[in-house]
Amino acid sequence: QKEVEQDPGPLSVPEGAIVSLNCTYSNSAFQYFMWYRQYSRKGPELLMYTYSSGNKEDGRFTAQVDKSSKYISLFIRDSQPSDSATYLCAPNFGNEKLTFGTGTRLTIIP
Amino acid sequence: NAGVTQTPKFQVLKTGQSMTLQCAQDMNHNSMYWYRQDPGMGLRLIYYSASEGTTDKGEVPNGYNVSRLNKREFSLRLESAAPSQTSVYFCASRQRGAGDEKLFFGSGTQLSVL
Numbered sequence: 001q002k003e004v005e006q007d008p009g010p011l012s013v014p015e016g017a018i019v020s021l022n023c024t025y026s027n028s029a030f031q032y033f034m035w036y037r038q039y040s041r042k043g044p045e046l047l048m049y050t051y052s053s054g055n056k057e058d059g060r061f062t063a064q065v066d067k068s069s070k071y072i073s074l075f076i077r078d079s080q081p082s083d084s085a086t087y088l089c090a091p092n093f094g095n096e097k098l099t100f101g102t103g104t105r106l107t108i109i110p
Numbered sequence: 111n112a113g114v115t116q117t118p119k120f121q122v123l124k125t126g127q128s129m130t131l132q133c134a135q136d137m138n139h140n141s142m143y144w145y146r147q148d149p150g151m152g153l154r155l156i157y158y159s160a161s162e163g164t165t166d167k168g169e170v171p172n173g174y175n176v177s178r179l180n181k182r183e184f185s186l187r188l189e190s191a192a193p194s195q196t197s198v199y200f201c202a203s204r205q206r207g208a209g210d211e212k213l214f215f216g217s218g219t220q221l222s223v224l
Binding site for chain 2: 006008032034043044045046049094096097098100103
């Protein structure tokens with residue numbers, strides 16, 4: 001079993017829709033939960049970061065962590081074509097060996 | 111502010127050839143990393159350096175060597191390239207203890223081994 005499972009997609013939704021991206025993880029010792037966004041032919045960039053269960057909101061983005069279920073979600077409200085990218089979840093211990101999900105490729109259709 | 115700079119951006123090698131991927135960061139970060147990204151496999155850690163003068167293996171170190179030349183630079187060497195090393199390689203850096211565990215990535219090197 002992989003430490004982090006993420007549906008690779010691709011996922012296509014119309015502009016303005018609410019997008020839900022999800023990951024599950026197996027190691028209950030993970031403490032930090034991050035989402036990275038990666039545009040085509042670019043390196044990933046940090047989008048959201050949290051270290052506790054519950055919700056964290058930043059503009060149109062909400063990160064949700066349920067440690068009891070080992071489930072991580074990223075919600076995008078009022079999705080825009082500029083949100084088209086690959087989204088990688090990254091639950092981690094806080095040590096050097098960072099773990100990433102395989103990424104979900106998202107396309108927002110104008 | 112350049113951030114993390116990787117060279118080259120593209121490279122084609124023949125099986126058995128060697129090459130070095132260069133990485134430099136100008137953010138005075140202690141930790142630097144090399145990842146490879148393959149379809150369906152995500153980002154996998156090859157090697158990392160927690161500080162100048164130290165290097166450690168990640169998840170997939172076989173076939174690679176690294177050098178932390180100084181605080182700014184962290185190079186990845188393929189001594190005898192194999193087709194299985196065809197991938198996109200990313201260098202990254204971060205400052206541990208900064209509170210957000212944020213990794214800064216370079217723009218990647220697309221490597222093809224024929």
